[in-house]
Structures are given as structure tokens and as C-alpha cells.
Amino acid sequence: MRARTSTRVGRYAALLAYLVFLAFPFLWLLSTAFKSPRELGSLHPTWIPRHPTLDNFRQAFDEQPLLHAALNSLLAAVGAAVIAVVIATPLAYVMARHRSALTRAATGWVVVSQAFPLVLVIIPLFLVLKNLRLINSLAGLTLVYVVWALPFALWMLAGYVRAVPAEIEEAAAVDGAGRLRTLVSVVAPLLAPGITATGLFAFVTAWNEFFFALVLLKTPEKQTLPVVLTHFIGAEGVADLGPLAAAAFLATLPSLVVFALIQRRITGGMLTGAVKN
Amino acid sequence: MRSRTICLLALALALLAGCTGGAGGSANGRITLRFQSLAWQQESVEANKELVKEWNASHPGIKVEYVQGSWDSVHDQLLTSFEGGEAPDIIHDASDDLADFAYGGYLADLRGLLPARLKSDIPQRSWETATFGDGIYGVPFLQEPRVIVANATWLKDSGVRIPTPERPWSWPEFRNITRQLGSGGGKGKYGVAWPLKEPVSATLNLSLSAGGELFHRGADGKVTIRFGAADQVVPRTIHDQANIDHSASPTTLGSGGSDTLPGFFGGKYAMVPLGFSYRQQIVQQAPKGFDWQVLPAPAGADGLTQGVSPQTLSIAEDSPHKKEAAAFLDFLLRPKNMVRLALGDWMLPTGSRALRDPALHTAEDGWATGTALAAHLRSAPAQSVRGYPEWKDKVATPAFQEYYSGAIGLAELRRRLVKDGNLVLARYQR
Numbered sequence: 001m002r003a004r005t006s007t008r009v010g011r012y013a014a015l016l017a018y019l020v021f022l023a024f025p026f027l028w029l030l031s032t033a034f035k036s037p038r039e040l041g042s043l044h045p046t047w048i049p050r051h052p053t054l055d056n057f058r059q060a061f062d063e064q065p066l067l068h069a070a071l072n073s074l075l076a077a078v079g080a081a082v083i084a085v086v087i088a089t090p091l092a093y094v095m096a097r098h099r100s101a102l103t104r105a106a107t108g109w110v111v112v113s114q115a116f117p118l119v120l121v122i123i124p125l126f127l128v129l130k131n132l133r134l135i136n137s138l139a140g141l142t143l144v145y146v147v148w149a150l151p152f153a154l155w156m157l158a159g160y161v162r163a164v165p166a167e168i169e170e171a172a173a174v175d176g177a178g179r180l181r182t183l184v185s186v187v188a189p190l191l192a193p194g195i196t197a198t199g200l201f202a203f204v205t206a207w208n209e210f211f212f213a214l215v216l217l218k219t220p221e222k223q224t225l226p227v228v229l230t231h232f233i234g235a236e237g238v239a240d241l242g243p244l245a246a247a248a249f250l251a252t253l254p255s256l257v258v259f260a261l262i263q264r265r266i267t268g269g270m271l272t273g274a275v276k277n
Numbered sequence: 278m279r280s281r282t283i284c285l286l287a288l289a290l291a292l293l294a295g296c297t298g299g300a301g302g303s304a305n306g307r308i309t310l311r312f313q314s315l316a317w318q319q320e321s322v323e324a325n326k327e328l329v330k331e332w333n334a335s336h337p338g339i340k341v342e343y344v345q346g347s348w349d350s351v352h353d354q355l356l357t358s359f360e361g362g363e364a365p366d367i368i369h370d371a372s373d374d375l376a377d378f379a380y381g382g383y384l385a386d387l388r389g390l391l392p393a394r395l396k397s398d399i400p401q402r403s404w405e406t407a408t409f410g411d412g413i414y415g416v417p418f419l420q421e422p423r424v425i426v427a428n429a430t431w432l433k434d435s436g437v438r439i440p441t442p443e444r445p446w447s448w449p450e451f452r453n454i455t456r457q458l459g460s461g462g463g464k465g466k467y468g469v470a471w472p473l474k475e476p477v478s479a480t481l482n483l484s485l486s487a488g489g490e491l492f493h494r495g496a497d498g499k500v501t502i503r504f505g506a507a508d509q510v511v512p513r514t515i516h517d518q519a520n521i522d523h524s525a526s527p528t529t530l531g532s533g534g535s536d537t538l539p540g541f542f543g544g545k546y547a548m549v550p551l552g553f554s555y556r557q558q559i560v561q562q563a564p565k566g567f568d569w570q571v572l573p574a575p576a577g578a579d580g581l582t583q584g585v586s587p588q589t590l591s592i593a594e595d596s597p598h599k600k601e602a603a604a605f606l607d608f609l610l611r612p613k614n615m616v617r618l619a620l621g622d623w624m625l626p627t628g629s630r631a632l633r634d635p636a637l638h639t640a641e642d643g644w645a646t647g648t649a650l651a652a653h654l655r656s657a658p659a660q661s662v663r664g665y666p667e668w669k670d671k672v673a674t675p676a677f678q679e680y681y682s683g684a685i686g687l688a689e690l691r692r693r694l695v696k697d698g699n700l701v702l703a704r705y706q707r
Contacts, residue, residue, distance in 0.1 A: 041562030043543025063319055064345075119353075126361040135363055211350075215357045218311070218365075220345050230347035234317040235371065235588075236475065236552070237349070238535055 026252065032245035033057070040241050056242035057250075060232075066247055068221065069228040074254070076138050076213075076224060077206035080145035084153045084202040085195055087146070092157030093187070097166070107158075110151040118211055126215060136218040144212050149202040156201065160194025161187075196262050204255050225251045308339045308598050310605060313346040313365035315588075318557060321621035328617070332608050339601045341367075359383040359593070366596040367605060372406040372417055373478075373586035373660040379414035380663070385592040386412035390603035395610055403627040406656040407589050415589030418610050419624040421553040422574070422583050422650040423483060424643065425469075429568040431458065431547045442573045442581065442649035448487065448514050451575040452522065458547040459524035470529040470537045470546035471515055476677035477669045479550075481658045482584035484511045487577030491694075492659040499706045500662045502698045504691045510577055512680060513687065520683040530681050542567055550574065553647045554623040560642060571643025573650055581650055584657035587627055625651050664705030672697045 027047070032040065034052040060066060095103045125144065126135070134140025164187060172182040210226040217223050229251060232244035316325045322345075329343045344365055346354065352374055358364040359378065368384070378384050391413075396404075399417060407415035432439060437454045440446045446454065455468030473479055481491060489508035494500050518525035526546060529537045534551045535558060541549050542564055559569060573581055590609070592602045608614070612630035616637065619626040625647055626632055637648045659665045676693040679685045685693075 037558075037561040038564060041538050041542050041558075041564075043539045043545065045539075059319065063322065122357055123360050126357050126363075130361050130363065135361065211353075214347075214350055214354050218344065218358075218363060219342070223345075227347070228345075230349045231317055231345050233347060233349045235315075235348045237533055238555070238558070240318065241535075 029245050029249050029252070032241060033249045035242060037242060056246035059240075060243040060247040060250075063243065064228050064231055064247065065220065066225070066228060066250065069223055069225045070251070070254075072138060072222060073207055073224040073226070073251075076142045076145060077203045079138075079142040080149060080206040081199045081203040083142070083146045084149045085199045088150060088153040088157050088198060089191070089195060092154050093161050093183070095154065096158040096161035107155075110155050113151045122211070122215055125212075129216060135216060136222055138217075138222060141213060141216050141224070142206075144216065145202070145206040145209065148209075148212070149205050153198045153202055156198050157191070157194055160191055160197075163194075164190045200258060200262060203258060207255055307337075308601055310339060310341045310367060310596075310598055310602055311344050311365040312341050312367040312605070313344040313369060315346045315348050315351060315369045316622065317348065318622060321618070324617045324621035328609055328614055332605060336604075339598075339605070341605055355383075359595075362595055364593040364595060366593055366598060366602045368591045368593060370415065370589055370591065371586050372415060372589050373657060375407060375415050375589060375591065376409055376661055376663065376665075378591075379409035379412065383594055384414040385594045385596065385599050386414065387416065387592065387603070388413050390592065390599055391416065392603075392607050395607055398610075398612070398628045398630055400627070400629060402655050403587060406585070406587050406660065407591075409661050415591040416606055416610060417587035417589050417627045418615060419619055419622055420585045420587040420627055420651070420654055421624045422585060422647060422654055423479065423550055424553050424647060424650070425548050425550050425572040425574060426541070426555065426559060426643075427548045427570050427572050428541065428544070428546075429570040431544070432570075435547075439570075440572050440575075442646060445573045445576040445581055448510050448575045448577055452514050452518060452524075455518055455524040455548070456522045459522065465545065467526040467546050468524040469518060469548045469550070470526040470532075470540060471519070471550060471681075472532045472534045472537045473515070473530050473677070473681060474533045474536075475674075476530075476681060477673045478584075478586070478657065480511055480515070480677055483574060484508055485582045485584045485655060485658065486574065486579055487511060488579045490658060492662050492665075500659075500702055502668075502695050502702065504695050507578065509687065512677065512690065514575075516681055516683070516687075519681060527682070531678070538562060548572070553625065553643075556642050557623040571646045573646060581653040583650070583654055585654045586657045586660055588622075588624070625654075627651075662702065664702045667705075668698050668701045672701060 031047055031049060033056055034049045034054070036049075036051060036053050036055065039046075039050060095106060129135050129140045129144070132140070134143065168186060168190070169182050172186045177185065208226060209224075210230070213224040213227045214230075217227065229244065229247055232240045232247065234240070312329065314322075314325045316322045326343055329341050332339075332341050346369065351370060355364065355368065355370070355378065359381070364383065370378075375384065395416065403417045403420070404413060406417050407413055435458055437457060438446075458468035459466065471479075481489075484491065484507070487507045487510035489505070489510065491502055491504065491508050492500050493503055515525065519527050519530060526537075526540070529540070529546075534549070534555050537546065537549045537551075538555075538558060540546050542562065553571075556571065563569060574583065590606050592599050592606070596602055609618075610628065612626075612628055612634070615626040615628045615631035616634045619631065620636060625637070631637075632648060632651050636644070638645050659668075672693055676685070676690050676697075680687070680690040
């Protein structure tokens with residue numbers, strides 16, 4: 001009994017350590033955002049700002065068009081998430097349910113495509129988009145985000161499709177449902193958590209993305225939030241730390257809010273699937 | 278469910294439609310120039326934007342569009358823009374980043390474009406920083422010497438001689454004083470904290486004061502590396518301070534300049550060698566009543582000479598409006614405007630008339646000390662040497678880091694810098 005208790009305590013301690021590890025950067029960002037330059041230069045930093053100030057937020061908004069950049073990020077991220085999910089869902093179903101040489105090759109290609117480094121594709125991509133007149137346009141950037149998110153979205157959704165027992169579809173067929181009816185009324189609801197998770201993945205990837213946005217967007221009114229955040233960093237990596245932390249803190253909020261709203265649905269769906277199996 | 282899918286598709290299309298926008302350009306015969314600025318500090322951004330506004334108000338036929346760039350990623354971003362033919366017309370960068378773009382034919386040769394006033398206002402030694410081959414590919418306009426920022430109270434209490442640009446410390450004197458300051462400070466206190474996250478540029482630029490050139494161009498135009506006695510003065514001083522005298526903090530050797538400031542304010546270090554523009558952070562962050570001062574870097578056989586890589590303004594070779602872009606540069610870099618830009622960035626202007634401005638000669642915040650160093654600033658060694666970035670990253674940075682930390686000795690440092698370094702350079706000079 002004592003051994004079981006100590007094991008449990010050990011587990012909770014490990015979990016707590018992991019949580020602290022995960023939360024540390026965000027909490028430090030939060031703390032920095034409310035500190036004055038003098039406090040930021042202190043030899044003995046504190047978690048709780050001694051003289052909390054909103055000056056960093058004021059300065060961040062004064063210096064850079066944060067709201068406009070956030071709107072651009074939101075348009076690109078939501079657009080990318082929706083389109084990626086719409087394309088990936090039927091493709092993932094085919095990849096998971098119809099095993100053939102073609103689907104195996106497609107799966108292999110999905111894996112291989114993840115291995116290409118960004119710098120390898122950026123110049124050809126730039127030239128392609130230039131020919132399509134999609135440079136300096138959020139539509140072009142959204143398109144890139146869709147393509148960039150698609151392989152992993154496919155991979156992820158195919159896993160969710162495989163977790164839905166094929167017997168359920170057979171039962172629906174026995175009950176007289178056609179293929180389309182089965183997909184829409186039986187498979188799609190069971191896939192909802194997977195679709196949500198995939199959409200969230202695509203959203204967060206696009207929301208945080210920096211390099212494509214930096215290279216593809218030319219004018220200030222098109223720039224996204226991650227690009228605008230770098231404007232607080234100067235030569236030799238010297239940063240305007242307070243405003244940068246304030247802006248970065250605000251930039252992380254949408255991802256946190258979206259995740260907080262739908263996380264129960266994701267985990268709930270996963271658990272449901274587990275029980276059924 | 279089907280209607281939900283249709284709704285999703287419609288939403289996606291609507292978002293895409295909403296996202297689409299045309300690229301900027303000229304219209305109605307009015308020329309539009311895109312000026313990508315890397316200004317990032319509030320005062321500097323304001324100064325740049327104000328100047329653009331003033332230009333636009335006085336030049337209705339040539340509109341300048343201010344585009345905010347970032348130092349963090351400027352090289353990659355420019356490279357892609359050049360390759361794709363979408364580069365801004367006017368480009369803000371630093372002279373040590375221009376070599377590849379100049380040799381690659383992406384930047385316009387400014388020799389025939391700039392007015393005589395601007396050419397004669399900026400001294401030849403500054404033009405050399407942006408000269409690659411026979412052409413000039415950028416206007417050097419802001420520069421920053423490396424200075425020593427000191428805890429004035431600590432120095433006063435120790436009774437050491439305070440150096441001036443007229444009577445600077447020599448390198449041996451600097452070592453002695455650092456030792457004196459360190460031993461008088463108590464446990465955990467150091468005479469100096471060298472922030473050497475980027476050890477190569479700091480070492481090479483300061484080595485010019487001792488006559489260390491390191492890179493030597495032969496009669497055939499090929500560059501080779503030699504690590505002679507003059508090249509060793511600065512590295513040996515830093516190494517000995519950190520490893521023999523223990524008067525330099527070992528922990529800051531891998532830090533950036535900003536990282537050393539809390540320790541400096543907290544009384545751990547008497548002095549920190551920093552770029553001149555760090556004064557802005559010091560003014561912002563120093564605790565109330567903290568007394569600090571700017572001192573010149575130590576002098577060697579060549580006096581106070583230092584290498585710098587000034588900030589530059591270039592014109593893209595692909596720009597269809599080079600003449601107009603040059604006219605804008607002429608406006609932006611008029612002496613008064615250059616002073617505004619320099620004050621905004623807490624740096625020194627390169628223009629000789631701007632350097633005479635009284636605002637740059639006040640004792641406040643060390644402006645006068647920095648301005649007195651302007652005449653001693655030269656082109657940073659090797660910035661026009663092809664293969665330098667690879668030598669710096671693969672050979673010199675790890676070699677200097679290991680030497681300063683005491684992991685290797687001077688002989689091994691020389692072997693790596695010279696033998697390994699010349700192999701790297703040879704590949705670029707075949």
C-alpha cells in the first residue's frame with residue numbers, strides 16, 4: 001500500500017514538473033510584459049512584477065499595428081484551417097479505408113514531404129506564387145499554409161478514420177444506408193473530434209508561422225503578427241524586451257483560447273473512440 | 278451535414294476573396310518607391326517615418342512608401358526578394374551583409390547616382406565599408422564604435438586614471454586596471470564583463486587598434502590569413518583577464534550585451550565593453566542614481582582605430598527608378614536629417630557635417646566621447662572577403678570561444694584560424 005502511494009506521489013511530482021516545464025516560458029512572458037524597463041534590468045528578477053505597468057502594452061500598440069496584423073493572421077489561419085480540413089477529410093478517408101499501392105505511395109509521399117526543409121522550397125515557391133500574382137497577398141499566404149499543413153493533416157485524420165471501426169459502416173449498410181448517407185450520418189460525426197483537432201493544428205501552425213509570411217508579404221498592411229513581432233528586435237539580437245513580451249503575450253492568447261474552448265471535445269471524442277474499440 | 282459542408286466551403290471562399298489584394302505599385306504617372314527600413318527603436322522609427330512624410334509632402338510626383346523590415350531576418354528576406362524580382366527600391370542594411378548582394382549583381386552601383394555633396398560629405402574610410410570590387414553598393418550612414426561603459430562610482434572610488442579619447446588606456450594598462458578593479462570589488466565581482474556572444478567581430482574590430490589586420494590581400498588579389506603579434510594583443514588580453522587574472526567574468530563570455538546589463542547595474546562588473554547604441558538601454562534600465570560613464574576602448578599601436586560595419590542604404594539593381602531613389606537618399610542623408618537618424622538610433626552619423634552638430638558633442642549619455650572616436654573608425658576587417666561568413670561561423674567563432682574559455686591555448690587558436698581558415702578562403706578564391 002505504501003509502495004503504491006509513493007508511486008502515485010512520484011507520478012504526480014513528475015506531472016507537476018512537466019507542467020512547470022511547459023508553463024515556464026508563458027508565465028515568464030506574462031511577468032515580463034508587466035515589468036518596467038528598470039525592473040527588467042534588475043539583477044534579481046522576480047516572478048511577480050514589483051511595480052506592474054501597462055506601459056509595455058501601450059508602447060507595443062503605439063509602435064506597431066498589432067491589431068491589423070492580428071486580423072491578417074486570423075484571416076490566413078482560419079482560411080488555412082478550413083480549407084485544409086475540407087481537402088484532408090475525404091482524402092484521409094480514402095487513404096485509411098482503401099488500401100492499394102496508390103494509397104501506400106501517397107502515405108509515403110506524405111511522410112517524405114515532411115522532410116523538406118523550408119529554405120529548400122522557399123525560392124521555387126516564391127517564383128510560383130509570383131507567376132500566379134499571389135505575392136504580397138493573404139490569399140497566396142493562405143494557399144501556402146494549406147499546402148504546408150496538408151500532409152500532416154492527412155496523416156492525422158487518416159489515424160482518426162482508422163480508429164472508427166469498419167463494422168459500424170457495414171452495420172449502416174445492412175440497415176439500408178447508401179455510401180453517402182453512411183459517410184455523412186455515421187462516419188462524419190465520429191470523426192468530429194479528429195476534424196476539430198486537425199483544424200486546430202492547421203490554425204495554430206498558420207497563426208504562428210513566420211518565415212513564409214516574412215518572405216511573401218511585402219507591404220506593412222499585409223504583414224501578419226509573427227512578422228510584426230520581429231520589429232521589436234534590433235541589430236545583434238538586441239530586443240525591446242517589455243513591448244516584445246507584451247505583444248507576444250497577446251499573440252499567444254488566440255491559440256490558447258481556441259484550444260481551451262475545444263480541448264474537451266477533442267479528448268472526449270478520443271475517449272469515446274477508445275471505449276467503443 | 279451537406280449544407281454544413283457547403284457553408285464551410287463558402288466560408289473558405291469568402292475568406293480567400295477577402296484576403297486577396299493587389300500588390301503596390303505606381304499609378305497615374307506618379308512614381309512609388311518602396312523604402313525598407315530596419316529602424317526598430319521607437320525614436321528611430323519615428324525619425325524615419327517623419328522624414329518619409331516630409332519627403333512625400335515636398336515631392337508629390339515621387340511617393341516613398343515606408344516598409345518595416347527586421348534585422349533578425351533581413352538577409353534571407355532580401356535574398357528571396359531579389360531572386361523573385363520583388364525587392365524594395367531602397368534597402369536599409371549593414372555593410373557586412375552587402376558583399377553577397379553586391380557581387381551577386383542585386384544592388385545598383387551608386388557611383389554615378391549620388392550627388393557630389395553626399396560623396397564628399399562622407400569620408401573615404403566610410404565609403405570603403407560599402408565598396409566591393411570597383412563599385413559602391415551602399416551609402417554608409419550610421420556607425421557605432423565599441424566603447425567601455427563603466428560604473429563611474431566604482432572607478433572613482435578605486436582611484437584609477439579615467440581615460441579620455443585624447444589619453445586612452447593602452448591594452449596592458451587596461452588589463453592592469455581591470456585587475457585592480459576586480460580585486461577591490463570583492464568576491465563575485467569583476468573588473469570587466471566581456472559580452473562575447475559574437476566573439477569574431479568584436480575581436481577583429483578591436484584588434485585594428487593594435488594593428489591587427491588578420492586578412493592580408495596579396496598582389497594577385499587573393500586573401501590569406503596571418504595571425505601575427507599585432508593580431509594577438511586583444512585576444513590575449515581578454516583570455517588573460519578571464520583565465521589568469523580572473524578579473525573578467527567567465528559567465529558573460531557567451532552572453533549578448535543586454536544580458537550583462539543586470540549584473541552591471543547590480544554592481545557585479547565595473548565595466549562592460551558594448552556598442553555605442555547600448556546607451557539607450559542603459560538610460561532606460563539603469564536604477565535611479567546609478568552613475569555610469571562612457572570611456573573609449575583601449576588603444577594600441579594604431580591608436581584608437583576600430584573596425585565598424587556601418588548601417589547602409591542601397592538601391593536595388595532591379596529598381597526602375599534608381600535616379601529618384603538616389604534623390605531620396607540625398608534628402609534622407611542631408612546633415613540635419615542624418616543627425617535626426619543618428620540620435621534616434623543612439624549611433625554616430627558618418628557624414629562629416631552631421632558629426633559637427635552640437636547635439637552630438639554633449640557630455641550627457643557619453644555622446645561627446647563616442648563622437649570623438651568617429652575619426653578612428655575604419656572598415657571592419659574582412660567584410661569584403663569572400664568566404665568570410667563561412668570562416669566566421671565554422672572556424673573562428675568556435676575557436677575564439679574555446680580560447681576565451683580557456684579550453685585551448687594560443688597555438689591551437691592560431692592553427693585553427695590560419696590553417697583551417699585559409700582552407701575555407703581558398704575554396705572561394707579559386
